[in-house]
Amino acid sequence: MILMKDVIREGHETLRKKAAEVTFPLSAENRQLGEDLLEFLINSQDPEIAEKYDLRSGIGIAAPQVNRSVRIFALYVPNDHGDMVEEIVVNPKIVSHSVELAYLPGGEGCLSVDRDVTGYVPRPQRITVKFFNLDGEEKKMRLKNLPAIAFQHELDHLNGVMFYDHINKDNPYFEVPNSHPLE
Numbered sequence: 001m002i003l004m005k006d007v008i009r010e011g012h013e014t015l016r017k018k019a020a021e022v023t024f025p026l027s028a029e030n031r032q033l034g035e036d037l038l039e040f041l042i043n044s045q046d047p048e049i050a051e052k053y054d055l056r057s058g059i060g061i062a063a064p065q066v067n068r069s070v071r072i073f074a075l076y077v078p079n080d081h082g083d084m085v086e087e088i089v090v091n092p093k094i095v096s097h098s099v100e101l102a103y104l105p106g107g108e109g110c111l112s113v114d115r116d117v118t119g120y121v122p123r124p125q126r127i128t129v130k131f132f133n134l135d136g137e138e139k140k141m142r143l144k145n146l147p148a149i150a151f152q153h154e155l156d157h158l159n160g161v162m163f164y165d166h167i168n169k170d171n172p173y174f175e176v177p178n179s180h181p182l183e
């Protein structure tokens with residue numbers, strides 16, 4: 001199982017690399033990696049397991065965060081209806097996105113960042129994405145609000161981008177035109 005000791009922190013070069021696409025059929029280690037990433041999120045949101053293993057709660061985690069520079073991440077995040085978006089995402093692409101932007105009013109955090117970095121992180125509020133599952137089947141999905149923000153935060157990790165790269169340096173709380181806080 002993945003533990004916080006396995007999560008690399010800012011300053012580690014892997015977090016700034018562009019991760020490599022994976023080929024199908026997946027190697028046993030890449031399949032196991034995808035399953036381990038999802039298992040970490042589920043564990044991190046279970047109060048007993050999270051306390052027992054000292055896990056920080058996560059709704060997404062990307063392979064580069066455990067020092068594996070491949071284009072795989074996991075999501076375990078509630079949608080607007082409270083249903084969990086539970087996905088192991090391989091070779092993802094955003095195929096279209098809304099003009100409207102959204103941001104978390106409390107800003108974003110990151111399992112690889114052990115400090116509070118304040119400020120709004122504006123991202124497209126709705127996205128249409130394509131990716132593959134562990135069996136190489138292509139999936140197309142429309143996401144909005146928190147699942148969309150999480151997907152983009154994780155896709156950033158595959159491209160060596162950290163959430164604070166998006167924060168306006170002159171005014172961290174600048175309300176970008178067309179952007180709305182997620183309540």
Ligand SMILES: O=C(O)C[C@@H](Cc1ccccc1)[C@H](O)SCc1ccccc1
Pocket residue numbers: 057058059060061062104107108109110111112149150153154157
């Ligand atoms: O470091 C990571 O990639 C995991 C982040 C992903 C994330 C951060 C901000 C906004 C969306 C996704 C962790 O999930 S941070 C914990 C968290 C939990 C609930 C809501 C927002 C952030």
Ligand code: NI
Pocket residue numbers: 109110111112153157
């Ligand atoms: Ni992160």
